[in-house]
Amino acid sequence: MSAINITNVSKIYAGGVEAVKSVSIDIADGEFIVLVGPSGCGKSTLLRMVAGLETISKGTVEIADRIVNDVEPAERDIAMVFQNYALYPHMTVYDNLAYGLKNRGTPKAEIDARVAEAARMLQLEQYLDRKPRALSGGQRQRVAMGRAIVRKPAAFLFDEPLSNLDAKLRVSMRGEIKQLQKRLGTTSLYVTHDQLEAMTLADRLVVLNGGEIEQIGRPLDVYHTPASTFVASFIGSPAMNLLRANREGNRLHFGSQTLEADRLAALPTDLTVGLRAEDLRVAQAGEQSLTLKIDYVEELGAQRLVHGTVDGKPLTAALSPEIDLGETIALTIAPSRLHFFDTTTGKRLTRLTDTSSVIREQVAALEPAIS
Amino acid sequence: MQRVKIFDHVILLMGVFIMVGPLVVALMTSSHEAADIHRNGLSILPGGHFVDTYTKVLTKEGGFTGKITGLRMMMNSLILGIGFAVGKIALSMLAAYALVYFRFRFATILFWMIFTTLLLPLEVRILPSYEVMTALNLTNTYTGLIVPLLASATGTFYFRQFFKSIPDELLEAARIDGAGPFKFFIGVIVPLSKTMMAAIFIIMFVYGWNQYLWPTLMTTDESFFTLVRGIKQILLVWVGSNIPDYNEAFALAILAMLPPVMIVMIFQRWFIKGLTESDK
CATH class of the missing domain: 2.40.50.140 (Nucleic acid-binding proteins)
Incomplete structure (x- = not known):
């Protein structure tokens, strides 16, 4: 089981700025949670604390019933998709997908099998030998997702993965992400500032404002009974x-x-x-x-x-x-x-x-x- | 269509003439005999001794001990140039990696300290450097020739700026992918820096190749002489009725110029990329 429990988590930067104020969210196994809010509301900071890229000032983050506050990102059993994809520009698509597995000492045959599976799922098979610069925005986005999928992690973390795409592609990628997540059943935490993305993707959405939770709820409940102005x-x-x-x-x-x-x-x-x-x-x-x-x-x-x-x-x-x-x-x-x-x-x-x-x-x- | 502008071409031709002219004169003069040159001065027409002069320069055992050949000097210069370039790249990349990716106390102050002290030219610190090298018994060794000049502010600065332009997300992705500091350096940073390394290689190779003062100080053994010193050596024989071997000096000068030119020509595409490309 890979639930994520965020308990009273705060982020205080040097200089006393409190970017996240005692936030608690319990994410059930397989649930798709979207963190949504205007820029500067602390949603990315919260995600990065779950990923281990930012230290947690107060509170605890549990992934699969294990407190991971002091665990290295690589050991947290999570995979992250970045806004600018963060693909390794000098590696082929295959190597980009395989890099994380290689670093873990996964056997070659297993790497091949997993990359092939992810590539098939994302229709990337004919691009495996290409470098990222030879791919379109949507394809790069898929490679970034593939890199997350091959790891078979306990949780996916998405940091505004669609904001670099054009409007049409965004709609189709949104559908793909949703379907993929349903098929794999992996717990997901997704950050966006786009309320439409939040409404369409989320099982439950978390509205953040000024580092605090305004409301947690299913998209339609939030829409019909907003908790605040x-x-x-x-x-x-x-x-x-x-x-x-x-x-x-x-x-x-x-x-x-x-x-x-x-x-x-x-x-x-x-x-x-x-x-x-x-x-x-x-x-x-x-x-x-x-x-x-x-x-x-x-x-x-x-x-x-x-x-x-x-x-x-x-x-x-x-x-x-x-x-x-x-x-x-x-x-x-x-x-x-x-x-x-x-x-x-x-x-x-x-x-x-x-x-x-x-x-x-x-x-x-x-x-x-x-x- | 762009009109051919005669005036522009005149300017270009003048530039070419000014830059290439002396080289042609040197090349042509080197194919005359020393006595001819002494009598008639420089010439722009080829003489008949091209092959003799160059064979002699490359293979004749000369110098004070009579054991050093042009080939040997060329090899020394190459060792110095390549040693310099490779060593400086390795050292400044590691320094820049530490400065950019590791948070340690006073990193900024350290960086500026390195930067300002190393901006001082070698000549300013040449005596202490010499003292240290003699104390370590490193005179007349390649180590002594190369190591004291390896720390490079320019290289460190260039690599620091370059690493800063690499998006942070790449580091974060690598951390999530389980790459430690060493794997990230070898697997991501080094391959990404290829063009930058080519650019620094050219600059540093030429710098090392042209070193004169430091090798003169550090080496008394003629088997460590470099080409640049060899030229000087040839012209030092002005005693009695001897005529300096002008032709050989010119030939050596031409030879001394060739490797840097070749390096620049080979690496030029990467060089330009390295200095201009930042869309990583």
Whole structure:
């Protein structure tokens, strides 16, 4: 079994900068975990501490039930895929794949067999005699993955492996990584700043901000119930709209405009309301609505993003391209789709216990993640 | 199409003439007899004694003891040049490897200390160096000729800059692949430095080949004489009615020039790559 347990891990650099603040993650055997966050959030540092390329200031990292804080990277039974591939430029693809095995004194026949297997899996067979410079970006990426696979490690560590590829290749490589990981069943820790990659690859994703965990959860749970305004604006594209509102009973006042929802009694009177762009729709006659003053429109083909202001505050709505747009548009949202956050801490606020089916579903969906 | 610009060509031709002219004169003059040269001065037309002069220079046993031949001197020069180049590359690569990849106290200060002290020319520290070598009984040995000049600030600096341009991820990948410091050096750093090594080899070979002062100090035994010293030796016979063997001096000068030229020509492609390429 090769679970990874990260317990209260901190990284403090000389000079007192705390890049990672007491982070704990338990990764089950075979699980695909994605660390996601903006640049400088400590996600790469955390990964490098697991890899053994950075020392661990505080806390412990366990790989396969063995504390590896003071173990050399080569002895940790992990393999890493780097952003710039880090292939040895003077070696052929074969030698690149075989180098790690040779250093471990693996018998020649076994090396041949493992390299052949990895090359077949990644469709690299006809390139084995080439040097990396004679390969395209996608092929180099595959060689980098092959170098990880041949080692048959307990865990794969990916450090933004797709960010040097063009958009189209990125999508196809994303699929390949996912399939490969499912097929091999190897525990994986994957770092990215791209929320789309995080959503599509992860079994569970970990949102990091300023060296701290904002939320851990399955991609859809994180998307539907973001734990804070940070997660809400980071996961999902376009970002969730966040508007300050005053609550009076069950009425929410956005400046001069008002929406009515239900079961808001437990919430503070001053709060931040989150509205997903894709949950907004054009209001029918007689429905309660917010009036959006349109600034500009982004055409995406399948939908269009309408950017504008509600009472002077920016708001984006994802609407169908068939809708005619004027100067302003009346938008509405199902009350159950509203998210509420504390204005000062940014933490998610829950409404009164309710029996609405939507919430019941959400709670049910959350349970496996909590336990 | 680019127009042929006559003026540009005139400049190029002038450059060629200025640089190659003296060499041609030396080559041509070396094929005349010494007496002719003494009477008529330099010439740019070939004389009839090309083969004689060069055979004589290479094989005649001359010098004070009458035992040293041109061939012997050439070999000494080669030993010095190659010994220098190889030794300096090995030493400065190891020094640069330590400076770049190992975190030890005062590494930066050490580097700048090495750098500034070694920037001083040999002549400044020639007396102490000589003292040390005599104390170690290394005068009149190849070791004594080569070793004191091996430490190279230039080489260390070049290799340090080059190693710094190698991405850190390569080191990290190698660490995960289980390569220790030695394996990483032999398996990754050395192969990557090939072009750099070629560049340093040329510079250091020529430097070693042209050494004059140090070999003069260190060797009294004529069997250690180098070509550069041999030329001087020939012109030293100006006594009585003897005419110096100008032709032989010229021939030796030409011979002394050939190996560095060949080295530069052979390594030139790598040399340019080594000095310009950094997209590793």
